[in-house]
Amino acid sequence: MTSSRSFSNKMRLVLVAALCMLLLGCLHAPGAQTAPAAPVAEVVTLRVAVYPIDNLSGVPAPVNELRKEWIVKLKELGLEVVSDAEMERVFVKHRIRYTGGVDTATAQAFRKDVEADAILVTSLESISDLPPKLSMMSRLVSTEEKPRIFWMNSATLAGDDAPGLLGLGLVTDFKVVQEKVLRRLASSLRLYLEDDPRQCSFGSFESKFEPKTIARPTPAGQEKRTSIAVVPFYNESFRKSGGMLLQLHFVNQLACYAKVDVVEPGLVREKMLSIRMVMREGISTRDVDVMSYILESDYVLSGTVFDYQDTSGGGGTPKVDFNALLADKINRKLVFASKSYNQGDDGVFFYDVGLYKNVAVMTEKMTGNVVNEMRLGERKTKSDRPSY
Amino acid sequence: MTSLTRRTGTSRLKHVLLAAALLSLSACAVLGKTDVYRDSNMDFGSLRTVAVLPFTNLTKEQQANDRVRDVFTSELMATGGIYVVPAGEVARGIVAAGAGSPSTPTSEEAMKICKNVKADALFTGTLREYGEIRSGTASANAIVLSVQLMEGQTGRVVWSADTTQGGIGLKDRLLGGGGQPLNIVTQKAVNDLIKKLFE
Numbered sequence: 324m325t326s327s328r329s330f331s332n333k334m335r336l337v338l339v340a341a342l343c344m345l346l347l348g349c350l351h352a353p354g355a356q357t358a359p360a361a362p363v364a365e366v367v368t369l370r371v372a373v374y375p376i377d378n379l380s381g382v383p384a385p386v387n388e389l390r391k392e393w394i395v396k397l398k399e400l401g402l403e404v405v406s407d408a409e410m411e412r413v414f415v416k417h418r419i420r421y422t423g424g425v426d427t428a429t430a431q432a433f434r435k436d437v438e439a440d441a442i443l444v445t446s447l448e449s450i451s452d453l454p455p456k457l458s459m460m461s462r463l464v465s466t467e468e469k470p471r472i473f474w475m476n477s478a479t480l481a482g483d484d485a486p487g488l489l490g491l492g493l494v495t496d497f498k499v500v501q502e503k504v505l506r507r508l509a510s511s512l513r514l515y516l517e518d519d520p521r522q523c524s525f526g527s528f529e530s531k532f533e534p535k536t537i538a539r540p541t542p543a544g545q546e547k548r549t550s551i552a553v554v555p556f557y558n559e560s561f562r563k564s565g566g567m568l569l570q571l572h573f574v575n576q577l578a579c580y581a582k583v584d585v586v587e588p589g590l591v592r593e594k595m596l597s598i599r600m601v602m603r604e605g606i607s608t609r610d611v612d613v614m615s616y617i618l619e620s621d622y623v624l625s626g627t628v629f630d631y632q633d634t635s636g637g638g639g640t641p642k643v644d645f646n647a648l649l650a651d652k653i654n655r656k657l658v659f660a661s662k663s664y665n666q667g668d669d670g671v672f673f674y675d676v677g678l679y680k681n682v683a684v685m686t687e688k689m690t691g692n693v694v695n696e697m698r699l700g701e702r703k704t705k706s707d708r709p710s711y
Numbered sequence: 712m713t714s715l716t717r718r719t720g721t722s723r724l725k726h727v728l729l730a731a732a733l734l735s736l737s738a739c740a741v742l743g744k745t746d747v748y749r750d751s752n753m754d755f756g757s758l759r760t761v762a763v764l765p766f767t768n769l770t771k772e773q774q775a776n777d778r779v780r781d782v783f784t785s786e787l788m789a790t791g792g793i794y795v796v797p798a799g800e801v802a803r804g805i806v807a808a809g810a811g812s813p814s815t816p817t818s819e820e821a822m823k824i825c826k827n828v829k830a831d832a833l834f835t836g837t838l839r840e841y842g843e844i845r846s847g848t849a850s851a852n853a854i855v856l857s858v859q860l861m862e863g864q865t866g867r868v869v870w871s872a873d874t875t876q877g878g879i880g881l882k883d884r885l886l887g888g889g890g891q892p893l894n895i896v897t898q899k900a901v902n903d904l905i906k907k908l909f910e
Binding site (some may be wrong): 535536537538539540541557559602603604605606607608609610625627629644647648650655657659662663664666 | 774777778781786787788789791794795797798799800801802803804825891894898
């Protein structure tokens with residue numbers, strides 16, 4: 324009698340424990356539903372033009388649908404979005420074809436023609452259906468005479484990021500992943516608009532993503548405020564647009580430093596095209612001279628990507644390998660050089676603990692560590708957005 | 712008399728053994744130095760800026776030479792003793808010098824390149840092995856690299872060394888596992904060369 328009662332008690336405990344674990348699994352699953360974002364408390368009346376998404380994923384993607392969903396999230400934040408018809412008119416009138424950045428002429432066109440305060444540039448880094456995966460980078464660029472980056476962030480999620488117990492956390496629906504990614508980007512933008520000090524907290528730096536080699540050949544200047552132009556990295560990887568992706572990841576990290584002004588990549592592209600700059604195996608001293616002069620920047624950041632390898636179909640290990648070189652305008656020499664390489668399974672010994680399946684997440688952490696080693700001061704806690 | 716002969720025989724044997732031991736030791740000493748050439752007249756302390764030319768790739772791995780060159784450049788710069796001209800600047804210098812074969816320049820071309828990129832000397836290299844090697848069921852990553860240093864003023868080779876790192880060891884044969892990752896093996900090889908340069 325006693326034994327049967329204790330057995331049923333034990334059974335009950337086991338069931339309760341299993342239920343709790345199940346609930347926990349659901350809580351951490353990427354598909355967990357969250358409440359829709361409320362409008363920003365003090366609504367910032369920013370009129371924003373949302374550019375068509377720049378597809379850097381190397382595969383065909385439903386960019387129009389993604390953009391529509393993204394606009395819905397932006398409107399929820401209380402932003403005034405320029406209509407598609409108005410934007411199309413500006414594109415046609417000024418013959419704008421490039422949507423991966425904002426140059427001087429484009430910024431002026433949007434300011435004068437549709438009175439836009441800022442342009443939201445979004446790049447698609449990776450996308451897949453099986454398992455569902457989405458990685459996006461977005462930035463808010465001003466339409467001032469010299470466009471500057473107000474806000475930038477990236478969000479990445481895959482359906483198999485947190486499989487949980489017995490695979491209960493696996494997400495197979497792409498829409499769920501898409502919703503989560505857009506919500507993350509919207510939350511970050513919201514923090515910026517609200518001037519929240521957490522707007523640039525990227526989390527802790529993992530030591531395994533630190534650069535493997537660091538050199539500081541010449542001492543860097545001690546300017547109060549530094550301007551850095553990041554040029555597209557020289558791409559030796561098999562990934563199409565690998566150099567541009569590394570450029571964007573570095574811009575994303577640098578944009579979060581209080582004493583750093585990052586030159587908008589669209590502006591960098593404009594100037595490189597205007598002087599017909601061709602970089603052979605990376606940047607030369609002459610390129611540094613010209614770029615820093617025409618972009619009025621103190622430093623030029625460049626480098627080479629050797630590997631930018633993502634997983635495909637849920638298999639394989641992501642791999643990233645690059646170097647970063649920071650050249651000084653004044654003495655025309657490198658002030659910082661680093662070499663980084665990591666694989667998704669670095670430091671993984673038991674049951675895939677610490678395994679990374681997403682190349683975008685790894686790159687974000689690696690570039691974060693490199694920028695941290697550049698000793699550029701503190702991260703931003705307040706936005707530098709002018710009041711409109 | 713017999714004991715005297717025996718004693719002489721023992722001492723002879725001792726002499727022979729001693730001579731053999733000395734010979735083997737000296738052989739070892741010579742073997743340890745053959746992979747490094749150093750010009751005794753060269754003042755290596757005067758080198759402040761160097762350029763690293765693209766390495767010759769004798770392996771079947773595409774871009775292996777560029778990967779190894781990049782690690783070599785980074786590690787060399789990380790020593791803090793030498794400034795290494797960025798690869799883009801070196802490429803510009805090579806084009807300006809009109810070098811036919813950028814990885815194996817002639818003395819004249821080496822001098823021109825050094826002048827163009829304002830370097831005191833330049834490194835050239837040959838990558839002979841890079842990647843996974845197999846022996847039976849065992850496999851491991853290995854790298855074989857040789858590097859030369861050419862002086863900018865005269866175009867002479869003043870230093871040369873090679874290194875072999877990785878490969879299948881006893882542990883790999885017994886336990887498997889595929890050896891160390893290629894990046895680690897490359898870094899070890901490059902550090903070995905740099906150690907030979909500075910010693």
